[in-house]
Amino acid sequence: MDERTExxxxxxxxxxxxxxxxxxxxxxxxxxxEQARLYAYALAAAxxxxxxxxxxxxxxxxxxxxxxxxxxxxxxTAWLFxxxxxxxxxxxxxxxVARRWLGHLVDRGVARSPEDAAVAREADAELVNAxxxxxxxxxxxxxxxxxxLSMQEIAETLGRTPAATRTFICRSRLKLREGLERGGQGxxx
Amino acid sequence: MTDHSExxxxxxxxxxxSLSPVEAARLETHLTTCPTCRSAAQHLRxxxxxxxxxxxxxxxxxxxxxxxxEIGRLERRHSRPAVRSTSQLRxxxxxxxxxxxxxxxxLVIALVGTQPPKPIAVATPFPSPTRSASPELPPAGAxxxxxxxxxxxxxPRQISGLQAAEEGISLRMEMSATELWFSNVLGAxxxxxxxxxxxxxxVQLVSLLDSAGCKSGALGQYxxxxxxxxxxxxxxxxxxxxxxxxxxxSAEFLRVGCKRAQDCLGDLEAGTYPSQYLLGTWxxxxxxxxxxxxxxxxxxxxxxxxxxxxxxxxxTPSADFAREDVSGPPPGTVHEVDVxxxxxxxxxxxxxxxxxxPSGAASTIESLAAYLRGLPGIRATPPRSTTITATRACGxx
Numbered sequence: 001m002d003e004r005t006e007x008x009x010x011x012x013x014x015x016x017x018x019x020x021x022x023x024x025x026x027x028x029x030x031x032x033x034e035q036a037r038l039y040a041y042a043l044a045a046a047x048x049x050x051x052x053x054x055x056x057x058x059x060x061x062x063x064x065x066x067x068x069x070x071x072x073x074x075x076x077t078a079w080l081f082x083x084x085x086x087x088x089x090x091x092x093x094x095x096x097v098a099r100r101w102l103g104h105l106v107d108r109g110v111a112r113s114p115e116d117a118a119v120a121r122e123a124d125a126e127l128v129n130a131x132x133x134x135x136x137x138x139x140x141x142x143x144x145x146x147x148x149l150s151m152q153e154i155a156e157t158l159g160r161t162p163a164a165t166r167t168f169i170c171r172s173r174l175k176l177r178e179g180l181e182r183g184g185q186g187x188x189x
Numbered sequence: 190m191t192d193h194s195e196x197x198x199x200x201x202x203x204x205x206x207s208l209s210p211v212e213a214a215r216l217e218t219h220l221t222t223c224p225t226c227r228s229a230a231q232h233l234r235x236x237x238x239x240x241x242x243x244x245x246x247x248x249x250x251x252x253x254x255x256x257x258x259e260i261g262r263l264e265r266r267h268s269r270p271a272v273r274s275t276s277q278l279r280x281x282x283x284x285x286x287x288x289x290x291x292x293x294x295x296l297v298i299a300l301v302g303t304q305p306p307k308p309i310a311v312a313t314p315f316p317s318p319t320r321s322a323s324p325e326l327p328p329a330g331a332x333x334x335x336x337x338x339x340x341x342x343x344x345p346r347q348i349s350g351l352q353a354a355e356e357g358i359s360l361r362m363e364m365s366a367t368e369l370w371f372s373n374v375l376g377a378x379x380x381x382x383x384x385x386x387x388x389x390x391x392v393q394l395v396s397l398l399d400s401a402g403c404k405s406g407a408l409g410q411y412x413x414x415x416x417x418x419x420x421x422x423x424x425x426x427x428x429x430x431x432x433x434x435x436x437x438x439s440a441e442f443l444r445v446g447c448k449r450a451q452d453c454l455g456d457l458e459a460g461t462y463p464s465q466y467l468l469g470t471w472x473x474x475x476x477x478x479x480x481x482x483x484x485x486x487x488x489x490x491x492x493x494x495x496x497x498x499x500x501x502x503x504x505t506p507s508a509d510f511a512r513e514d515v516s517g518p519p520p521g522t523v524h525e526v527d528v529x530x531x532x533x534x535x536x537x538x539x540x541x542x543x544x545x546x547p548s549g550a551a552s553t554i555e556s557l558a559a560y561l562r563g564l565p566g567i568r569a570t571p572p573r574s575t576t577i578t579a580t581r582a583c584g585x586x
Contacts (some may be wrong), residue, residue: 024260031256036245041244057252061259067546068263127239143206156378170201175232180236 023067030076038080045140046088047132071110082157083145085140130179138172270392291550330385332366336419341442342452344463350402350433369394403431418458420444448513454484456507464502469572483510502528
């Protein structure tokens with residue numbers, strides 16, 4: 001009986017280890033699949049490479065914490081875009097104090113490379129430019145809609161009612177169109 | 190003349206598939222006769238397509254490194270929960286900075302911890318409530334008083350039904366003129382309720398959605414008592430079929446008055462407060478301040494140069510806090526006490542020979558303590574050495 005109990009405990013422990021490995025693998029797979037799309041989205045939404053990178057890093061960090069707390073989101077893609085959008089909206093400047101400290105303390109050997117800024121230009125420049133003329137919430141709403149998020153999910157991210165969000169998205173689409181027409185004319189003539 | 194703007198809106202809504210059959214038919218009829226709107230509708234569909242196919246952009250490499258570190262951190266924590274603090278503090282070689290910071294932390298606790306808390310007068314700006322006759326009625330009446338319209342935080346605790354707060358974050362509640370909701374988890378509102386004050390002064394909350402065990406339409410009645418300065422409020426449930434909401438709101442909340450879009454408290458009334466983020470590893474900090482101080486930072490810190498999640502916390506004299514803006518204090522112009530949790534060793538690898546400390550600057554724990562002792566409003570005790578998870582603080586041997 002003792003032996004069986006021990007065996008049982010060991011099996012449980014092994015299963016737990018296996019499950020943990022699964023979580024790490026799953027998270028890494030999600031990261032690989034989504035990071036470039038999420039960053040493109042964040043760049044277009046925040047229009048600031050540094051803020052975009054911060055938001056993407058923080059979003060993945062939260063995903064990891066959620067997963068290890070046993071709350072892996074059912075639809076991780078929608079979750080990532082929504083949380084990232086919310087971080088951009090709330091504009092949290094979480095690092096200010098530590099940054100001031102670090103400036104005095106360490107050599108920032110992993111400072112941002114010039115490529116970081118350059119990659120932003122590879123995106124659909126005309127579209128990103130037109131987006132930048134919209135209000136930040138409008139950019140995020142359009143980009144979340146493009147990711148296939150439901151009206152309810154977009155509404156919750158923006159803190160508006162679904163009905164108001166629907167109208168907001170319609171108007172944002174028209175504004176984006178205006179922006180593209182203005183930009184297109186400027187480039188051609 | 191036809192109002193094309195109406196059809197343009199319909200065409201935009203059609204992209205999201207949110208037209209009613211009647212609207213769709215109306216739009217269709219118009220498009221057959223109007224080439225301008227037809228072309229616009231076509232363009233709007235194409236724009237949506239372009240947004241969907243926005244080219245992916247490789248993010249900076251540090252994001253992956255940070256992601257991997259976070260997984261590693263949680264793997265370690267989950268594999269050895271009993272010794273998790275120690276494993277995070279596996280230090281080798283030089284940990285002068287950690288020790289310094291640990292010592293500073295201890296110093297600050299010693300400094301502020303000995304202030305006798307002044308009692309805070311509790312005013313009740315709202316008259317005592319009476320029970321509403323019909324709980325089915327939606328809230329009608331005056332908007333939420335301006336004094337309550339803010340983001341509020343409460344001490345970290347678990348509420349059955351409420352989505353658990355993010356790691357290290359306390360209860361976070363927000364009130365606008367017409368709504369109340371909890372925002373513990375980014376991207377989600379819980380207990381999203383419409384809010385109003387009835388003539389007796391009772392705050393009436395009606396759930397807008399089924400959320401966290403609360404049925405849509407559930408009516409709860411509450412009073413909120415405020416401190417003299419209005420920075421602390423205490424909620425009391427009179428009646429609420431949603432027990433989890435009642436549980437969550439029956440607590441003291443502190444007004445978020447941060448200038449940096451974080452959850453710090455800003456100007457403080459004299460009293461004792463919990464930190465919100467700091468020291469997730471070692472437990473939350475309780476601090477006591479006299480009048481004239483502001484909590485200017487209280488946040489978690491992650492990022493490219495930090496390979497671990499840490500908390501940081503600042504107290505600033507109110508006069509200095511008044512000069513801060515959204516990006517923080519003007520450089521070199523404020524006094525503040527910073528406490529930074531640093532659960533890993535840092536290496537001093539920067540040539541600092543050209544960095545001359547201003548004369549008289551504190552460079553030891555003792556001289557820092559002496560400086561702090563000279564500040565108005567601070568009562569200091571002699572620094573004591575302490576041990577945190579087997580790591581001795583600076584000044585002890």
